[in-house]
Amino acid sequence: MQRSIFKILIIPIEPMELAITLDSTSGEPLQRQLYSELRRGIITGRLARGLRLPPTRELAGNLGISRTTVTLVYESLVSEGYLEGRTGAGTYVASCLPDELLEPTIELPTAAASASAEAAPPSTLSSFGRYLASTELLGPRKDPEFQFAFGRPDGEHFPMGQWLRLLNKHGKSAELSYLELPKRSQGHPLYLGRSRGVNVQPEQIIIVNGSQQAADLVTRLFVEQGEYVGMEDPCWVGAKTIFESQGARLWPVPVDEEGIRVSELCRPETPSMKLLYVTPSHQFPTGAVLSLSRRFELLAWAKRANTYIVEDDYDSEFRYSGRPVPALAGLDTSQRVLYIGTFSKVLFVSLRLGYLVVPPNLVHAFAHGKWLTDRHSPILEQLVLADFINEGHLERHIRRMRKIYEERREALIQSLDANFGNRVRIVGQNAGIHVLVEFATNLSTDEVMEQAYAAGVGLLPAMHLQQLKVGFGRKAVSFIMCYGALTPEQIAEGVRRLARAIKQ
Ligand SMILES: Cc1ncc(COP(=O)(O)O)c(C=O)c1O
Numbered sequence: 262m263q264r265s266i267f268k269i270l271i272i273p274i275e276p277m278e279l280a281i282t283l284d285s286t287s288g289e290p291l292q293r294q295l296y297s298e299l300r301r302g303i304i305t306g307r308l309a310r311g312l313r314l315p316p317t318r319e320l321a322g323n324l325g326i327s328r329t330t331v332t333l334v335y336e337s338l339v340s341e342g343y344l345e346g347r348t349g350a351g352t353y354v355a356s357c358l359p360d361e362l363l364e365p366t367i368e369l370p371t372a373a374a375s376a377s378a379e380a381a382p383p384s385t386l387s388s389f390g391r392y393l394a395s396t397e398l399l400g401p402r403k404d405p406e407f408q409f410a411f412g413r414p415d416g417e418h419f420p421m422g423q424w425l426r427l428l429n430k431h432g433k434s435a436e437l438s439y440l441e442l443p444k445r446s447q448g449h450p451l452y453l454g455r456s457r458g459v460n461v462q463p464e465q466i467i468i469v470n471g472s473q474q475a476a477d478l479v480t481r482l483f484v485e486q487g488e489y490v491g492m493e494d495p496c497w498v499g500a501k502t503i504f505e506s507q508g509a510r511l512w513p514v515p516v517d518e519e520g521i522r523v524s525e526l527c528r529p530e531t532p533s534m535k536l537l538y539v540t541p542s543h544q545f546p547t548g549a550v551l552s553l554s555r556r557f558e559l560l561a562w563a564k565r566a567n568t569y570i571v572e573d574d575y576d577s578e579f580r581y582s583g584r585p586v587p588a589l590a591g592l593d594t595s596q597r598v599l600y601i602g603t604f605s606k607v608l609f610v611s612l613r614l615g616y617l618v619v620p621p622n623l624v625h626a627f628a629h630g631k632w633l634t635d636r637h638s639p640i641l642e643q644l645v646l647a648d649f650i651n652e653g654h655l656e657r658h659i660r661r662m663r664k665i666y667e668e669r670r671e672a673l674i675q676s677l678d679a680n681f682g683n684r685v686r687i688v689g690q691n692a693g694i695h696v697l698v699e700f701a702t703n704l705s706t707d708e709v710m711e712q713a714y715a716a717g718v719g720l721l722p723a724m725h726l727q728q729l730k731v732g733f734g735r736k737a738v739s740f741i742m743c744y745g746a747l748t749p750e751q752i753a754e755g756v757r758r759l760a761r762a763i764k765q
Contacts, residue, residue, distance in 0.1 A: 281295070281324065282298060291330055292330045295324070299338060299343075303354055304358070309354065311353055343358060392508075405714055405718055407719065407751055407754065407758065409719055410743065412695060412743050413743060414662070414745045416609060420654055423649065423652075424649065427652075430648075431641055431648075432641070443640060445637070446628050446632035446636060447624075447627075448467065448468025448640070465619055465624055466616050467631055468615075468643060469615050469617050469638060470613040471603050471613045472500075475601040475615055476499070476503045478617065478634065479617070480503055480504055480509065482630055484509045486509075488509060490509040490511060490537070491513075492512070493538070493544060493545075494514060494515055494725060494727055496545065496724055497540065497724070509535075514526060519549060519550075519552040519555055520551030521544070521551060523562055526562050533568075535568065536571050536599075537571065538573065539571070539572060539573070540572075541588070543693045546689065546695065547688050548697060550586060550692070552586075556592055559589065563597040564597060569599055572588060572589045572599065572601065574601060579606070579659075579692055581691050581692060597620075599617065599618070600618040604646065606745070607659055614638060669744040669752060670696070671749075672749035673752050673756070674690060676752055676755075686701075695743035695745070696742055698739065698740050704763060709762075713759055716762040718758050718762065720741075720742065720759075722738070722741075723739040725739075
């Protein structure tokens with residue numbers, strides 16, 4: 262019989278004491294609660310590695326629960342590698358935890374470390390190799406508790422059951438043809454959202470490993486060292502890094518609330534550009550939507566200037582107000598647009614599936630490029646994704662997530678207003694899963710990031726190619742705050758901590 266209603270018990274486990282909270286009114290089985298408490302104790306280090314746990318009878322007696330419950334919990338933790346049972350000698354916290362086994366043990370060398378004589382890369386590296394060796398890789402730092410930094414979608418509401426059912430179906434399929442090299446490198450011609458108005462033949466679609474690979478292929482096919490690539494300013498650091506790593510020179514083009522300022526492209530000093538990279542549905546990071554009139558102006562300019570436009574249609578699915586504007590690729594009549602889409606935000610980032618749509622006269626070159634790079638993207642995931650789309654799960658998921666993200670966006674805006682008042686300016690609230698936030702402060706961007714990080718909050722600075730011109734007319738720093746993977750409660754707490762961290 263369960264005697265306790267709500268218990269916080271201090272269990273002496275030499276050489277320390279462990280507080281275990283069990284609540285028999287919560288509806289959660291006691292076995293599950295005890296499992297979580299012990300696992301948390303192990304992961305947080307309160308139960309040190311190698312520590313001997315009390316015998317099952319003793320712990321059960323102290324907690325007033327059955328011995329079988331404790332035994333079952335110990336057994337599960339042993340089978341998962343958190344505990345070790347030593348025959349006749351009791352149960353101990355494992356000396357190496359399973360979570361560590363999953364993490365790489367090698368630390369990636371930093372660019373700074375490779376400047377030292379022994380770690381220096383050979384001088385025979387290509388200019389691409391030298392660029393990679395001398396610049397830092399993004400994101401090796403451990404995630405803080407409230408991570409606003411990266412464009413992560415929510416994972417909790419992803420319909421994993423449907424996904425696994427389809428994975429299982431294709432995994433069991435008698436044909437198993439996906440285990441062989443496919444006949445085409447472009448992958449399965451799938452999905453081009455009806456709402457995007459892009460009218461293409463299936464062979465024009467090349468399935469890639471996310472926008473990152475699409476941008477990489479486009480650069481390699483078009484840009485020679487020293488040639489210009491135009492970019493919106495501010496911009497997506499991922500594309501900027503790809504262009505720079507391949508020796509392109511960047512030409513910043515300012516944006517305003519209608520998106521990229523096309524008139525700036527028509528100035529006499531604008532150099533001839535190989536590519537112009539734009540994010541018209543939801544300018545990254547300001548969130549501006551490129552107006553229809555500017556879309557037509559931009560296409561006319563590309564034709565006159567003999568330039569290709571790279572349209573990154575990232576985030577077009579999450580729009581909270583206003584009607585969707587057709588993609589540039591859908592308006593283009595001169596075959597000047599290379600269109601990029603991704604499933605990273607609508608599904609999940611590690612899926613690494615996106616698509617590139619190219620004009621018919623470039624299909625062969627791009628398909629060949631994809632083949633040389635990595636043959637093709639994983640087929641099994643593409644088959645699952647095709648069914649997931651055809652059975653309507655993708656649309657349903659997007660509709661559901663739009664509501665959830667809208668709530669989270671509201672929570673972020675309200676928390677920022679409440680905690681920062683007139684010290685904050687929020688831009689780009691109408692779409693996507695992030696906003697651009699400017700804080701009036703005397704601190705530098707790095708100082709804000711450091712102080713926020715110390716308070717458990719992760720932020721990503723906005724990438725400006727030129728000096729920040731917009732803002733308060735006084736000192737300000739700007740960050741991208743992504744709310745996709747945080748609940749409204751986490752958002753409120755994260756912003757409270759941020760406000761305490763950047764008082765000046
Ligand atoms: C503008 C932009 N495009 C695309 C992506 C997604 O890239 P990928 O498809 O490689 O995951 C991001 C991610 O943050 C982004 O900011």
